[in-house]
Amino acid sequence: MSPLSRSKQASIEHLRACIAAVESDGRVRAGGKRAEQDTPVDVCASAGNFPSDSDPLRATQESTHAPAPSDDPKKTFEGTFKKVERLCLVREQSSLKLAQRLVREGYDERLVAEAIRQAQSWGLLDDARYAEVLVRSRLAAGKGIAGIERELAQCGIALEDVNGWPEEFEACHESEEERAFAVLRKHPPRSKNVREGAYRKLATKGFSASVAASVARAWAEQQG
Numbered sequence: 001m002s003p004l005s006r007s008k009q010a011s012i013e014h015l016r017a018c019i020a021a022v023e024s025d026g027r028v029r030a031g032g033k034r035a036e037q038d039t040p041v042d043v044c045a046s047a048g049n050f051p052s053d054s055d056p057l058r059a060t061q062e063s064t065h066a067p068a069p070s071d072d073p074k075k076t077f078e079g080t081f082k083k084v085e086r087l088c089l090v091r092e093q094s095s096l097k098l099a100q101r102l103v104r105e106g107y108d109e110r111l112v113a114e115a116i117r118q119a120q121s122w123g124l125l126d127d128a129r130y131a132e133v134l135v136r137s138r139l140a141a142g143k144g145i146a147g148i149e150r151e152l153a154q155c156g157i158a159l160e161d162v163n164g165w166p167e168e169f170e171a172c173h174e175s176e177e178e179r180a181f182a183v184l185r186k187h188p189p190r191s192k193n194v195r196e197g198a199y200r201k202l203a204t205k206g207f208s209a210s211v212a213a214s215v216a217r218a219w220a221e222q223q224g
Contacts, residue, residue, distance in 0.1 A: 074108065088124040094155035095127055097154075099113065099116055127156075128161065128163055131155070135152075142183040142205055144205055144206035144211065145176060145206070176207060176211045180212065183201065198215070202215060
């Protein structure tokens with residue numbers, strides 16, 4: 001036999017030994033028997049013919065089956081929290097209204113809830129603080145208590161939960177009727193029917209129906 005033939009024959013025998021080793025290892029694993037070594041040596045892998053369990057190529061191929069992280073900020077906690085943070089730094093926010101807005105914009109509802117809780121724990125988001133700012137601004141704008149209560153209710157906040165209400169709010173030292181008259185004096189309604197025009201203005205300002213009706217009647221009498 002020539003040297004080339006002997007070399008070819010040796011390669012064939014080596015390949016057969018590798019195949020037999022792999023088949024033997026498979027039978028042991030299939031039978032539920034523990035291998036004698038925790039990490040058996042793959043003779044074929046050492047020869048470069050078969051990849052071992054720790055082969056980088058196999059690990060890379062298997063990793064391609066794992067779900068890739070989302071590039072959409074609306075589907076990650078980091079992206080969702082950054083959105084919450086930006087909005088809270090612009091102005092005070094209601095946690096309920098903010099959550100509703102983000103969900104409408106396509107943010108994941110579960111991540112929104114987590115981001116809201118994180119913002120609250122950091123003091124970025126505070127419903128009590130938001131309510132106080134809202135009440136003061138609405139009173140300064142001449143809004144009625146009934147309208148303010150409705151607006152707070154839409155945010156999931158009760159007026160009695162506002163810090164210092166009503167003692168610490170200067171506008172509340174006046175009666176609702178006095179505040180309603182102040183609105184009409186500052187911006188007199190332009191309507192042929194004075195009473196009806198006054199009522200509509202006060203109603204749109206958030207005064208209750210009873211206050212708007214009584215003040216509109218008194219206003220019409222004064223103008224007549």
